[in-house]
Amino acid sequence: LLIAGHETTANMISLGTFTLLNHPEQLEALRSGRTTTAAVVEELLRFLSIAEGLQRLATEDIEVAGTTIREGEGVFFSTSLINRDTEVYENPETLDWDRPSRHHLAFGFGVHQCLGQNL
Numbered sequence: 001l002l003i004a005g006h007e008t009t010a011n012m013i014s015l016g017t018f019t020l021l022n023h024p025e026q027l028e029a030l031r032s033g034r035t036t037t038a039a040v041v042e043e044l045l046r047f048l049s050i051a052e053g054l055q056r057l058a059t060e061d062i063e064v065a066g067t068t069i070r071e072g073e074g075v076f077f078s079t080s081l082i083n084r085d086t087e088v089y090e091n092p093e094t095l096d097w098d099r100p101s102r103h104h105l106a107f108g109f110g111v112h113q114c115l116g117q118n119l
Contacts, residue, residue, distance in 0.1 A: 008050055016044045023095050035097035046104035047095050049079040054105075054112065079105055 020027045029035045054077045058069045069075055083104045084092035090099075107117040 011050050012044070012048065015048050015050060016041075019044060019048065019095065026095055026097060029097055039097045039102070042102045042104065043095060043097055043099055045106040046083045046089075046099075049083045049104075049106055051079050051106065053078045053080075056112075 020030070026040075030037070030040050056075050056077070058071050058073050058075060060071050062069050083089075083106060086092055089101065
């Protein structure tokens with residue numbers, strides 16, 4: 001468990017700090033108590049998406065955006081793109097502590113969730 005989440009946790013702390021320093025208005029909202037630490041962490045996980053992506057094998061033929069993916073073919077999902085989907089998030093390129101939706105796929109989903117996510 002420690003090994004599973006060590007590198008990504010260290011990277012997230014560094015990138016989160018860098019992001020806060022580059023968004024002084026958001027940092028001030030955190031410092032002043034206008035937002036919660038939990039909201040900041042969840043939004044940073046969505047906004048930064050430090051994991052490269054998710055690799056899967058198609059278990060059946062499926063069409064996505066006009067392209068057919070055949071059963072057994074490999075697919076790669078970019079978590080950066082998934083977590084900035086304009087159909088899911090309003091203004092996804094904006095760092096927003098007050099975003100109504102806190103869900104993201106930074107740790108994967110279901111049986112494929114990151115083992116180190118609780119760190």
